[in-house]
């Protein structure tokens with residue numbers, strides 16, 4: 131069980147009910163609640179073009195992980211998710227280029243935190259679907275095994291055995307299957323023109339060779355089913371969603387007219403609870419901007435309920451079972 | 459050892475530049491990177507989106523995204539094909555392997571495919587290329603003129619666009635068919651028929667024969683097993699027949715899924731009514747693979763039942779496929795019932811045709827035949 135965060139945390143709010151924040155147990159069923167941390171810093175963004183204050187981002191990240199894990203220090207928090215012997219894959223999301231991809235700064239901050247937690251630099255791999263996508267988002271492709279590496283599936287390759295679950299049959303990235311023992315999922319918070327939203331679960335489309343096959347029917351049940359592929363389900367331990375700048379319409383490409391500076395990171399180990407929280411944030415913003423809810427424009431992310439159902443059990447989409455912890 | 463690139467199809471099919479066919483290799487380079495060309499049949503939408511109008515799926519695609527087939531990409535509101543002149547599988551096959559039984563029997567077809575497909579059949583035998591993206595398979599760079607020249611060099615009567623789905627490499631098919639025509643090589647297309655009417659009509663003007671894989675005669679099957687629709691495929695069959703492009707149909711008979719008497723009879727009646735009795739239909743044997751491994755190989759009795767139903771409905775040329783040595787691999791004269799083309803697997807054993815007529819009773823045998 132996560133421990134309570136230290137009493138001197140700056141501020142806590144729950145979005146659900148005014149229960150004690152970290153009594154993360156539902157007394158009715160004794161099923162632990164899923165904790166989602168929304169870590170916010172109004173000064174983390176230096177300009178609306180997306181430039182961030184790296185020091186503040188690093189602190190925000192560590193505050194977030196400490197609050198999520200409920201530990202006395204960020205280092206202990208990281209150690210809840212990774213061990214020094216792990217090979218850690220950082221699954222970024224770079225399809226939208228520099229405007230709306232996982233940032234180099236966040237990725238570097240995580241690399242630093244992991245090393246402080248004892249992970250060896252050569253055991254960190256920043257990874258996405260294609261090296262071109264990484265480069266377009268500002269990353270440099272690195273294959274030198276003596277330091278943190280960075281490359282796409284075009285370099286890492288795919289497994290040769292087809293993996294299947296429910297509606298999906300795919301070849302899975304060898305970086306995920308063979309090279310890494312743990313995956314930290316690093317999506318960005320954004321609207322998606324087909325699937326409704328793309329946050330934690332959908333980011334793993336980048337781990338399979340045929341994501342184009344899974345955009346039918348608003349991504350349902352494909353988004354949930356891809357995450358059920360055994361190596362994906364077992365290795366993704368933590369999601370850190372970049373919401374420094376987020377997008378509420380027009381995604382997945384970068385559409386600056388529909389972006390807003392949210393100046394936050396969203397952290398959680400339950401990808402369904404994190405997606406649910408992200409979805410609500412996007413719906414709130416759409417409402418504020420006078421846009422229709424996603425369901426009204428044919429993009430209700432119904433795959434979220436599927437991900438939470440008895441067959442999948444990837445997490446919870448029940449707001450009563452999600453503790454949203456906001457830290458500022 | 460990390461995972462491999464997806465190029466097993468090339469290993470399996472003996473790629474054109476492999477040791478097995480070194481003579482084909484001259485002047486062909488492996489494609490290093492994507493060679494984009496603007497796609498045909500799409501419309502521009504606001505916010506740099508596009509709508510593809512090549513197949514009935516009509517994918518609406520955002521900037522930097524691809525359609526369902528995975529081989530067409532939107533870049534800033536312009537749609538590109540990524541597979542023009544990039545075949546990933548090239549082989550010289552007997553035309554009987556397509557199968558096209560009424561199209562210059564005993565000749566060779568220079569056969570090629572690119573990555574990609576606009577459906578996702580659970581029983582696909584070529585999923586390693588059809589369900590891959592172009593950058594995930596090893597490809598050669600081969601222009602339409604080079605293909606036509608290689609086909610001639612290898613004494614192929616035709617170029618066959620096959621293995622994956624030619625609809626998704628439409629522009630390459632079209633340009634190569636034009637280049638082939640100019641060099642005296644015919645073109646044949648092996649397709650699922652899931653294409654819009656306008657591009658299909660235009661293609662019919664350039665190719666001599668089309669074989670359609672009709673996967674079932676029910677929308678349910680198309681929805682659940684193919685991820686497509688039946689209706690547009692039936693429309694394509696009618697269009698091809700009206701355009702007078704030679705047409706044959708393959709129906710893969712899958713135990714319990716598309717093999718009921720009722721479905722087979724409805725299919726045969728539809729062919730008789732809408733296309734006429736002279737369109738050959740091949741009932742072929744299913745082998746479990748890809749995502750459909752829980753069903754048995756089609757029993758011979760099922761295939762024979764399917765043929766019997768088609769015969770009873772008056773279809774002149776119903777074949778049994780993937781059963782080498784079966785008498786239903788032969789073509790029989792619909793009038794005197796004598797064999798006019800005798801086959802074993804892809805081999806022609808004997809031909810008893812005279813200028814496209816039965817050598818015995820002179821009844822015309824539908825098809826495109828060699829002279830003499």
Ligand code: SF4
Pocket residue numbers: 510511512513514515516517524525526527528530575576625626
């Ligand atoms: S050809 Fe490809 S992109 Fe175009 S509609 Fe069909 S599947 Fe979609």
